[in-house]
Amino acid sequence: MTCGALDPMPEATPYRRSPDTVMRLARMGAAHPTRLSFLRQMLRRMQNENWRFERPVWEFDARGQGRAVYCAIGPERTYSLVAFGHDLPDEMRSDRVIATAWDATFTLFDGVPDADDLTRLERNVPLQEAGRVSVRELSLSRANKSVRLFDHVVARLAAGQQPDAAQLAETGYLMRTTAVYGSGKFGAADRAQIADRPEMRAPFQAEMLSVWLTRAYTVDLVEHLAQMRGGASAVGLAPELRRLLGVGNSTGLGMAPFLVRHPVLLNNWMMAREEALARVRAQRTATPETLAGFEAALKAAQENAQAWQSGHPVQQARLLELRNGLDAVAAHMRDVWDRLGDHPWDALWRWAEARLPLEAQEALAAAMIEPHGDLVDGLAECMAADEDSAFCIDGSMTVARVRALLSERYSWAMGLDHDTPAGCARFWYVSEEKLEPRLGERAAEPGAERELPLDISRQAVALARALADWPEDSPIAKVLLAQPEHRHMLRRVQMAAMRPYAEVRDNLIAADVLPIDLLRCKLAFFGATRFDPRSDRWVRISLFQGAPYPQDLTAGADT
Template identity: 70%
Template structure:
């Protein structure tokens, strides 16, 4: 693996897992956040670069209506979260993407907005998709209160009491976002305009910053409303309790195709994580500090797993696996693990592979990475991608070489009967109402004629079949001249030849395909916890739960 400023560790290559093992939906759907997750990268940067944070505007009334401004001030640039708080009737509150009103709306501004900027945003941000923002804004988002917990916290604080810790831990957030838009959507700045900035070069850093500052706003809002209601008897939310609060998020199918449409980016995410695991497995010893770090990570994971609930039967089974696995791992580390053998971390990993279900294996991976920041954190610099650089097709490639790539990387899919219902029961399309991806049943739902080209493996099989008509020495440009419809499949094959983790090694239009596996993988790279599917197509999660707040970063209390 290579990227600017990163020294490779050749010995680690022998410990890397194969794409055929890693890139299966069953395993991707068990992904856990790690210290390479994007929100962890953001918080580490704030701490190491001594960023400062303030709240220069707080114009919120006693009913919680008004505007506020939060600033993140770095060594080179400032970013501002502009907040609009609203008085939303209960009947108007909805997490669905078709909602038209929210408890709070937000925009992340590039710099410090002027009063004119705030007025412009006030006319557009509260209506979200119905308005337009400008390239001075990096993201647009909205959030709704978790009403029962929100009201409980305000009531208790206003009476001079702290809220019930069990209620905070059960829900885990005061507000949940229903969308965080960036990368040019609704007029926001294009990704290319900020990608070269060090603080935003890692994926989704602007969006993570917006959500993190939103979290600070949610706590400030309950403190403010409690003081307005209770006056002198009101108290502020205790620091230890607020640490356990994150920002909730409701996410649906609109996010799922992202991993399919960005093969180089997906490769870089997965390869960075796999390189990190390989580097840890290649270590020759276990220091006391590393052992304590592993044990602390396992303890934290077990605490989180005990509080993590879901009503979905698939996730309930995974949670049972996770809790049992963490008990096994903690016992093995404390009583059995022989740390005197060569490559003791590899021995621990191999025990996990032989003993644990997939959910437990992926939890072990996250815990093993945790104590090794000095060894692996630099891999975060390798997780972005310039996918335009790999868009061009090499027309001079001989058909023989293309066949070899297809046989190596697409072999399982080449003989599948895609006329059978079980292999092509789903189709992806774009909703005309919301312009977002949706999933249909090919045998029951209309619209299959407008199918999105996300049937990667069916396309590869079609290309493979067409190649039987061409001699080995034929340049693939001649294939495309005769069959231009194979251009996307050929492009992806050439990308995968150079990026081994670019393709998900499962049929994405199969009747039994679970979109929540795609969602969990992507959200884990964000740093999401408490993954709670509400169906096979949408989930609730929590972001930044347990993370420091801006004042704690400044006071040196962060441990990202």
């Protein structure tokens, strides 16, 4: 079933959750990946279209230095991950964005690189920001080893033994990326250049493809190093152990403002997910197939929750809630839930909303959506956005209409505190060193005069106050001529008119704001798992853990 005409009004269905419920940071920070995640969309497309995969270049020495090319061959185009391996001393290994050297560096090339392309890329890609790439490159990324696990796997395979499965499952990756840049950064292709290609239409498909092929590279590299060390005694990594490995990622504040800066895109992502859950809840009956799929998804969620570890106290508390909540779901299914009754999925969800903490509610939502692919997969087509079409301000809109929109879409902002020190304790800015977003303490740090306009709730209140003395029939263009500082917020108000999920409904400059909640929401849409905050400002995650490899897709593995 395709997305159809999604009604922008949440009141149009009793099953779709309200923006007041889902657009709060606490719930966004409990998000779980679903089958609509961008990496799942990519894997399904490649399997359905019978993509082929080749590795035409593999040139590495015994220290892991060298280069490789991985080709993903689709119906119309080929994309190639070009990977460079480096023998990095331990003292130079850092996940910080200011690092200048890494264990591996990558670019996703549009087509198949020839010898001249590889020479050019070898001069630039290992330098990352200090180098330059061209419009033939769609992404630029780098990764570092998870040293202890990486060395363990190489040593075991070299000795003819398989690595310890528990260690693989606990860490979950051999390498973690510290940045995956796309959309025109450092000379790479702009998003507009590829947005009309079917395989790239969904958000972040180039980045997902780059990371997925990077995962294949990490396994190939440990097997190569084991072979070089162990010779005839070495063995390859067992298929069931390969599946335990994903690609790690360290993500910080640089990603956090994205959801605020792209309200149309955020609305479309949230709307698709909420429509998916609503469609499941609206089903009058549960079929044996969907029940079996749900039970499998719930069991997988329970196993993931038990294996998921974190050293951060906030996430530790959430993990306890998640495990207990999922156990409660299993008990409710076994002892109480009438799966053969009228609207059984809605009954299950209403019970969960009344009884479960947020972590467990959102995990349950993902499990309920999982077995309903025929019902919800078409919604993936609704998750991209033409943001330019909503950019122009309608200056003819009356003050009365803007006031009505503020009341309808921003009433949540009007009661928030922005005037006390706690209510405006922080400010967002761009660092001079790396041109990355950062979060400052207003009372203790300089730079507030260069604040980024991410204080949406405060701007909404300011606009409402500015309109108080204007006649209702005045065109808003007249207001902006007199007070142009409200242009940014007025544009957002007009964007939100038909997009109820466009705004994060919290104060993003308050003393208690947790940027990791923004990070988790975005990363869950990517398909990330194992969120492990290292502070309130950066997090480690895993991508593609449990997913098929290129050779598995060719064999028809489940995506």
